[in-house]
Amino acid sequence: MDHFNRFIAITSLLEVSFLGDQYTWCNNNAGPKRIWLRLDRLLINLAGSLAFLTLKLIHKPRILSDHSPLVAISQDPTRFPRSFKFCRQWTQDEDFSDIISRS
Numbered sequence: 001m002d003h004f005n006r007f008i009a010i011t012s013l014l015e016v017s018f019l020g021d022q023y024t025w026c027n028n029n030a031g032p033k034r035i036w037l038r039l040d041r042l043l044i045n046l047a048g049s050l051a052f053l054t055l056k057l058i059h060k061p062r063i064l065s066d067h068s069p070l071v072a073i074s075q076d077p078t079r080f081p082r083s084f085k086f087c088r089q090w091t092q093d094e095d096f097s098d099i100i101s102r103s
Contacts, residue, residue, distance in 0.1 A: 008043065011045065012045065012046060013043040013044065013045055014043065014044055014045070014046065014049055015041055015042070015043055016041075016042040016043070016044055016049075016055050016056065016057045016072070017056060017057070018042075018056065018057040018058065018059055019056055019057070019058050019059070020058050020059030020060065020068070021059050021061070021068065022038060022059075023036040023037060023038050023059075023068075024037070024038050024039055024040040024041075024059055024067060024068040024070070025037045025038070025039040025040065025066055025067050025068070026062065026066055027066065028066050039067070040059075040067060040068065040070055041057075042057045042070065042072055052074045054074050054075040055072060055073070055074050056072070056073055056074075056075070057070055057071070057072055057073075058070070058071040058072075058073060
């Protein structure tokens with residue numbers, strides 16, 4: 001773990017915040033032998049964190065594995081290009097050339 005932690009520090013990786021259960025792993029034992037840990041994480045560099053400001057990690061419920069499935073989501077609004085419609089009649093307007101020049 002020391003090597004891995006040094007790698008994270010040297011490369012300036014950041015941990016993405018999460019939603020959901022705190023723990024991502026369980027040893028599936030019963031009673032006092034049960035162990036819960038947060039082993040699974042999402043790391044991102046500075047450029048990635050600036051590109052995805054609202055990036056979050058969701059810890060989903062464990063079903064078939066001893067690990068929780070992780071889902072990364074970004075709540076950034078999807079930007080679709082606006083459709084542009086051109087009406088030829090606009091060219092007949094006396095201010096058309098001035099409006100296009102200013103734009």
